[in-house]
Amino acid sequence: MITKTKVAIVGAGPSGLRAAAELAPALKGGVLVLDREAAPGGIPRHCHHPGYGIRDLHRFMTGPKYARLLSDRARQAGADIVTHAMVTGWTGAGALCVTSPEGRYEVAADAVILATGARERPRSARRIPGDRPAGVYTTGQLQNLVYLHHRPERSRAVIVGGELVSWSAVLTLRHAGCRPVLMTTQYAASEAYRLFTVAGGIGLRVPVAPRTKVVRVIGHGRVTGVEVEDLQTGQRRVVECDTVVFTGDWIPDHELARSAGIALDPATLGPSVDTRLRTDRDGVFAIGNLVHPVDTADCAALDGAHVAEPVLGYLRGERTSGTPVPLVAGDAFAWVSPTRCVPGDVAPARGFVLAWPTEVRKRPTIVARQGGSEIGRVTTSYPVAPGRVYRIPWTLLAAVNPAGGTVTIDLVR
């Protein structure tokens, strides 16, 4: 069975739902959103703390409410949202293969938007040895357990990672009556911590161990502790706990993109995209945390708003010419996004290049270099700090030379 649609969106998280809401009115329906979960909404479905909808909806609400609102808006706009529908691969002709309780079917779309999001690296992918007891989670699994499945947790938790999401894990643990006894982070977290307005604003007090890492998980049956190493002294100590949450360290859910042979960016590990969020495959776009792992939900949603015009242009038959210039991160960033741009083409979503910092600066100056020469420089009034996306004004790249080769974006030290 083949279902035809103008636009197929894979993933009903914030970015996919917002893209659907933007596109459906212009396409008189013709927008099919496929999601493998039981309900649309993506990650915010199980983040029961407030903080959603600020930049896109100019409101302040909890994750589940935000997820419902985005779903309702997409449906009201005329998009068809199908849940329990897992895209498992592609046909040779580029259609999507779907498994659902109704059976197996193919979706042939004029344009495909990949919005499959990102996941946290589990303990095994972080290559942390030790026993394999129960009680070791990622934030995603913990929040699923606590909020969607209402399963009780224990009393003492160690949180691995000092990213924005780590504080989300703290809130979830508190909600479940579990005390966060330590947060470990490889960064000089005390500085970053002060810069986290969200953490400061809600008065979270968690002992933070900066410049440390968990090197071993201990426990038979249930976890009883973790071994923590001080990265400066090399000293190790055991911290007792019955819950360990591995937070952040995101990796895009890029398998569908990779199985289509779409080029990935080696730094983000998501599809390489330009300022129109086009992948290197004609008619396939990629948005949200699949391409920048990870930004906040509202900013992912704004990718969905941004991609609408390029998709509509594509459907109208517009094709832009021009050789893209690769954008790469310098030492101060783990990645930048988008990962290429055609000089003179549209600005990226919200007019920002996104970057994932590895250093802390209160008033950072960012420099762009092409072929060894500086081509732009901006200073922002807001800080740069590890654990959350830093936004670089697009004006940095106003002088990119179409023939000048790779542009490197870095912090001025």
Next chain:
Amino acid sequence: MRYDVVVIGAGLIGSAIARELAGCHLSVGLVDGRSDVGDGTSKANTAILHTGYDASPGTLESRLVAEGYHRLGEYAAQTGIPVERTGALLVAWTDEEQAALPGLADKARANGYQATAIVDAAAVYEAAPHLGPGARGGLSVPGESIICTWSTTIALATDAVQRGATLHLDTQVQGLTRTGEGWTLDTTAGPLRTRWLINAAGLGGDTLDAQAGYDRFHLHPRRGELLVFDKLAREKVPLIVLPVPSKLGKGVLVSPTIYGNVMVGPTAEDMTDRADTATTEAGFDFLLGKGAALVPDLMAEEVTAAYAGLRAAHDQTDYLIEADADRTYLLAGCIRSTGLTSCLAVAAHVSDLLAGAGLDVTPRDDLPDPPRLPNLGEAGRRPYQDDALIRRDPAYGEVVCFCERVTRGEIRDACQSTVPARTLGGLRRRTRATNGRCQGFFCGAAVETLLANERSQA
């Protein structure tokens, strides 16, 4: 009641023996201290169906592995245990290793395996294009295959139960008493009586043997750590890549897994603690180093899982399978990792020994068909791909574990089967649920809830 035979240890060997004897006019009990079959050494081996090309010629192990290879291959086809006939390549990286290849080919022939071939470096890279630089040549062993070790134990135990054997899980044997013409077992679930006692206790085999009054072998645990890489790495390792064995052991192999991943391992670390299956920093570093040398491209891929298994290392040079007719006791001991391949041949051999000791092992003529297992193999068709199946039962279209593509229907079936999943580990081994790259980020909570609901109904 008193059993005719009690088999202690519901791993591969014990389950195969119980299945064999339950096919005769015998009452059989299968006893294990754990909550599931195959939960000890059997669950964490390298899952290779061996031709037996590298056994010591003339040994019992050589004969039983060669015989078991064919028996298990046929049984797998009947029951749906997934097997992929990938073949293996021993790769020589030094002149010394290259010089050892003809001897290995001779040894294979002495073991009755004729199909090896010495190949040059070009052929090595044609067979394994992602192999790291420096290979001098190799020995191809086309019959070596990958298999699902979990499905194998579950099939054998299910078959045993369907043939009438009684499975006693969570039943630790604490003592043995010779009573009359048989044995009384003091277990954590109460006493069990039997005429014949069969020791297939794996890593606990020497302790049990001593309790039965013997002193003939000693085991110690040898820890083997393994790294499992993401499915996206699978195309980089199309067949089993083996090192040339040295005095230090068989070494580290890189192999595709039946679930579509790539495995690097094992380490070999002699231990004293028979329960320590922790992974270690040294193990990680060692395996990552080996992996980087063998298949450099592998390092760009994510590690999906790391685990450690304990093999039963011993002071013998061969399997130790002996029946004592006077004391109605049989030991199936010192069976190392080749036991996966040889298990059905070991069971047949045990049956022969028991017949020689006077037990009637005439096969029954009313045997049920062997069980048909759900396919866990990535190469075969899985329920999520089966449109007709989903239309008959939509539960097979509801994917719960996204990474491994396990459906609600499969999880339900695993919890309601003859030898049902009772723990998350048991469910993982029957369905692959939560074994994938996210390790439960998306589905862990849903899978646990489904299991809890099924268990409360059971």
